Amino acid sequence: MSRLPEMLLAVIRAGRGRAFPLLLLLLAAGLLMQPDMQPLLGIREAQFDHYQRLLPRQRDSEPVVIVGIDSQSLVQLGQWPWSRDLIADLVDKIHTGQPLVLGIDVVFAERDRYSPEVLAKHIPDMAAGTLAVLPEPDRKLARALEGTPTVLAIAGLSQALPGGRQPAKPLPVFDHDRRRDAFLPHFVSALVSRPIIEAAAAGEGLINATPELEKTDNQRGVLRRVPALAFVDEQPFLSLPLEMVRVALGDGGNVRTENGPQGVQAIHIGDYRLPVLRSGELLLHFGRSSAHYYLSAADVLAGAYDPELFRSRFVIIGFNSTGLQDRIVTPLGESLPGVDIHAQVIESLLASQALQRPYWIQWAEMATLLCIGLALIAFVPRLRARYAVLSFALASIAILTGGYLSFFAARYLFDGASLLFLLCPPFISLLGNTLITADTLRRAAEAQLQNSREEAARMNGELDAARRIQMGLLPDTATLFPDERRFSVAALLEPARAVGGDYYDCFMLDDRRVCVAIGDVSGKGVPASLFMAVSKTLTGTLTRRHSALGSAFRDIEAELNRENPEYLFVTAFIGVLDIDTGHLEYVCAGHDAPLIVRNGEVLAIDIRAIAGPPLCAAGSYPFESAGMQLQAGDLLCLFTDGVTEAMNGNEMFGNDRLRATIATFRSLAVQDCASALRDAVRHFEAGHPPADDLTLLLLRWHGATGSSN
């Protein structure tokens, strides 16, 4: 691995994988504090536009009628600008219907082209009498405007231009507030209609728009915010549509602002309330565009409409012609004439409905970012990768859903998309650490598994060796007495584990006495197997050395007791058969009494008088031997508790099953008897693992003369 990825890994894993995500979260919080920086701005505006597309403003009523100077009007009445007596005619036509207020989205800043003074300059040799009777269009328009409350447009200028001046009709009553006003737009001057026209109007409203041209390049000129309140040389002015409502309300149309800690948060006009930003801008909730309320100026002039259409409505004269270049794009993706915005602002105000993004939403977003970010940092390192992804997905869904719900419920603009964007880097870092940790753990586990496999294999190898040695200690009865005809013997030993604590032995003491022995060390496994080896060896050696079995047994116990720190003990049975006479001499130390099968009947060797406790269990017990006479054909059966105590899950094999099984061994060869008994036990166990070592030793005495088979 080269250095760069190593360093990267070290960074991701620092502080249990939490340090780097925490740093990223702090950076994200810093970025959230700069709301007007890309890419957050783009994400936020796309998100807010999507809210509006899902739920555009319902436009139930049509309080506004727009008399549009459209292409048809230009074709019929000639090029713009029209003479003002034509506009005066249009205003008169509208006045006959008695609208609430008339708004004119046009600034009549210069003298009309057809005013007598202008004409006199163009036609120097015109007669003075003719000049005197020429109509004055500006005056005619002013007279027309006096008929109905009218609001004229003004355009705020951020720097003094020729022709700019102070408009004459600011808000009549308005209190100043230095802190609030600092955030509101201030224009040094404005484009205003000629004083003669201005004087005839009831009010003046600003028509500046705030297309987001200067800030963004990806959302080219989408209009989201509309100015509602601004100052022209310290004089307060509403925007044209709001001014129209104020004028319509008459004396009830007092304007006041509702101020929060961060400046103005709503404008009240009479009883209407409109939430605004502290910049005095309105976040307009757009409705789908409609052509219902657009009338052509030419048609109105021609008297094509009933004047009643205008009664008790707001009427706006404005441009509705592509040729006149006043079109805006809305967040709904529609291209509308600029005058349509005025209609939508009036509708919004009358419904007291606008998008809301009060100052505290930014703090709510910050709190959400930090809470969820810190929760992720706290919990993701404790979760498995799949649950980490799941929890992030749930958090994302919760944030986005919260944004949509707050919009649907109260038109609040909560920016879930930006939060999601900002949470991604810390989460990816956390997830990376989780995956790296999981991978490391998996590798470690694999290595450990490999180690333990090797260990087990090594142990098995050693146990296998121990097993081979232990089995090698036991005589192979099949090859022991190849030419013997007076008796036959078979034995088998199956340890419950790799090595066991049982043993058997079989050897000739001299040419007419055969010795058989069986033993069972307490416990099993390696400790028992070591004690078994010692016991078996001592039994063989000392039985050969002593003439009397009882004293041999006492000697064996004394030798075993010499070094026995684990207090193991061993049950044992030793029998010595005189092959010529069939006399069996035996001793027993805590072992099951061997059985004898005689003519299909099973007898137990009588050990009651001489049986002692297991060797090493009681110290020095005075073992004595006993004797009995065998009959030719008797089958002597020595076994350990691996036979009688074999379990099938519910019960033990037991003495009765053992007796029943061996009773069927009549003339079967001893080798086959041993296998058959072992098979009977294993069949009974039915797959349950043996709990103890199983050992059998079978000896059949054929009589002094021997058997033909």
Place this chain on the structure above:
Amino acid sequence: MNLPTREQAGVLIVSVSGRIDHTASEEFTLALEPLLARCAKGQPALLLDFSAVDYISSAGLRVLMMASRRAKAQQGIFAIAALQPLVQEVFAISRFNLIVPCYASVDAACKVIGA
């Protein structure tokens, strides 16, 4: 292994239950350890009530043998009572009744070893 104890006639009676096979014998050793520590001269006799013991293997017998040795070394009294027939048979075969005193019932034992 849980070994409930009670005292009767100055004898500490310990109820043993279940199968004491190779695996259980280790637990049996551990459970018996604190009781054996108190089984000394001048202390109450320790009597194992075997009425609920179904089976005992040679490993279990070894635990009893070692317990008996320890009690003897501490000059305490250690005995077993109320053996089930199957366990009685194991004791008879292995002659463990020669190593640990066995009584037919708890009452019979208390009469003999009680204070």
